[in-house]
Amino acid sequence: xxxxxxxxxxxxxxxxxxxxxxxxxxxxxxxxxxxxxxxxxxxxxxxxxxxxxxxxxxxxxxxxxxxxxxxxxxxxxxxxxxxxxxxxxxxxxxxxxxxxxxxxxxxxxxxxxxxxxxxxxxxxxxxxxxxxxxxxxxxxxxxxxxxxxxxxxxxxxxxxxxxxxxxxxxxxxxxxxxxxxxxxxxxxxxxxxxxxxxxxxxxxxxxxxxxxxxxxxxxxxxxxxxxxxxxxxxxxxxxxxxxxxxxxxxxxxxxxxxxxxxxxxxxxxxxxxxxxxxxxxxxxxxxxxxxxxxxxxxxxxxxxxxxxxxxxxxxxxxxxxxxxxxxxxxxxxxxxxxxxxxxxxxxxxxxxxxxxxxxxxxxxxxxxxxxxxxxxxxxxxxxxxxxxxxxxxxxxxxxxxxxxxxxxxxxxxxxxxxxxxxxxxxxxxxxxxxxxxxxxxxxxxxxxxxxxxxxxxxxxxxxxxxxxxxxxxxxxxxxxxxxxxxxxxxx
Numbered sequence: 001x002x003x004x005x006x007x008x009x010x011x012x013x014x015x016x017x018x019x020x021x022x023x024x025x026x027x028x029x030x031x032x033x034x035x036x037x038x039x040x041x042x043x044x045x046x047x048x049x050x051x052x053x054x055x056x057x058x059x060x061x062x063x064x065x066x067x068x069x070x071x072x073x074x075x076x077x078x079x080x081x082x083x084x085x086x087x088x089x090x091x092x093x094x095x096x097x098x099x100x101x102x103x104x105x106x107x108x109x110x111x112x113x114x115x116x117x118x119x120x121x122x123x124x125x126x127x128x129x130x131x132x133x134x135x136x137x138x139x140x141x142x143x144x145x146x147x148x149x150x151x152x153x154x155x156x157x158x159x160x161x162x163x164x165x166x167x168x169x170x171x172x173x174x175x176x177x178x179x180x181x182x183x184x185x186x187x188x189x190x191x192x193x194x195x196x197x198x199x200x201x202x203x204x205x206x207x208x209x210x211x212x213x214x215x216x217x218x219x220x221x222x223x224x225x226x227x228x229x230x231x232x233x234x235x236x237x238x239x240x241x242x243x244x245x246x247x248x249x250x251x252x253x254x255x256x257x258x259x260x261x262x263x264x265x266x267x268x269x270x271x272x273x274x275x276x277x278x279x280x281x282x283x284x285x286x287x288x289x290x291x292x293x294x295x296x297x298x299x300x301x302x303x304x305x306x307x308x309x310x311x312x313x314x315x316x317x318x319x320x321x322x323x324x325x326x327x328x329x330x331x332x333x334x335x336x337x338x339x340x341x342x343x344x345x346x347x348x349x350x351x352x353x354x355x356x357x358x359x360x361x362x363x364x365x366x367x368x369x370x371x372x373x374x375x376x377x378x379x380x381x382x383x384x385x386x387x388x389x390x391x392x393x394x395x396x397x398x399x400x401x402x403x404x405x406x407x408x409x410x411x412x413x414x415x416x417x418x419x420x421x422x423x424x425x426x427x428x429x430x431x432x433x434x435x436x437x438x439x440x441x442x443x444x445x446x447x448x449x450x451x452x453x454x455x456x457x458x459x460x461x462x463x464x465x466x467x468x469x470x471x472x473x474x475x476x477x478x479x480x481x482x483x484x485x486x487x488x489x490x491x
Contacts, residue, residue, distance in 0.1 A: 381423075
């Protein structure tokens with residue numbers, strides 16, 4: 001029989017044709033999707049890295065890092081920096097005077113509507129400032145424990161922001177943009193550097209009090225693959241939701257389920273190169289390993305008695321002090337970025353009644369964290385950051401009259417406020433920048449939020465201009481198109 005005499009049933013031809021087009025279509029679609037996704041990754045052949053290794057594998061920095069881990073403390077609501085870090089004796093002397101026009105007229109303020117009076121820090125011993133350490137940095141007497149580590153601190157007095165309301169200012173500080181959708185600083189850090197511990201998340205978040213106005217966008221990954229978003233650890237129940245096996249499922253069962261699912265996930269990842277599939281694989285694997293690593297991490301009861309006394313911790317309780325101790329335990333185990341949020345610092349009224357209560361909750365554990373890291377030889381490569389979304393006005397919000405019941409507070413202030421860093425390559429016992437006599441605006445070494453973030457990235461060994469991600473046809477970065485590294489804060 002010659003070749004021309006061979007006949008194939010029509011039904012078979014139709015089936016083969018359908019299969020051919022299905023497969024061809026899937027191949028073309030997969031190739032097109034993979035091509036589009038590849039353009040949104042860091043650089044070709046970055047998509048191949050997602051296929052062949054975990055997204056959280058440690059990556060080289062752009063240059064030698066001074067800090068390999070960050071503990072980033074954000075005080076939600078914005079503490080009154082004028083009463084804690086920026087000693088303004090002229091403001092004290094002129095307390096109660098009518099605010100100068102240049103500080104009020106034509107300015108954006110959240111709540112002050114009528115021309116206010118100036119509000120100085122009380123001059124009694126409880127509220128006044130002391131020069132601390134060999135460096136003589138002035139710190140409020142409301143912070144007696146931090147006063148003992150003043151020589152480790154670099155106080156930045158001139159940070160300023162573009163936003164004057166809480167949620168936009170929180171997003172602007174933590175993501176470089178005032179609206180939802182951008183990656184947070186912790187996500188950028190883990191995207192750029194990965195993590196030193198593959199049994200724990202690279203970016204962990206702990207919150208005391210209510211969640212901040214910006215919500216979980218403050219630690220979200222935005223358009224970065226979601227493997228880089230912050231993982232919130234809870235203080236009660238499973239630290240991470242669904243960490244425990246359901247009833248009737250043991251560790252072996254869970255291992256077999258994960259292995260089977262990930263065989264399919266890896267096949268799809270190899271086909272299309274979608275980083276979200278790599279995220280899914282990494283999260284399944286991480287969840288399995290975390291069943292062992294997280295309970296051990298979160299159990300602080302085995303810490304020595306003197307450590308609990310130093311931090312003021314209470315095992316089994318929810319507190320900012322416990323979170324500070326847990327932060328040390330995390331960076332000790334290689335977690336790249338730990339973010340602690342503490343609510344309750346928005347003091348539009350009764351600032352001098354509320355501030356001592358809040359400082360008493362954070363002063364001892366933060367000072368203990370610095371001392372603990374130093375005694376373990378970890379402070380040199382762990383950067384501690386104290387931050388807030390903006391500052392508070394040198395003008396009074398509410399009644400500041402002589403001889404009257406005072407419920408006075410401070411409004412939002414974006415022109416200049418104080419933050420500080422310690423460890424991680426910064427210059428200890430140092431003040432960066434200066435404001436005018438009222439603490440209203442910078443007069444030397446102003447630092448914008450983008451500069452602040454550029455400096456943190458630099459301390460971690462990352463060039464903020466090179467750490468980019470292509471999304472929707474353009475390269476994005478944490479600092480947008482701005483940002484200058486503040487060399488003056490570095491040791």
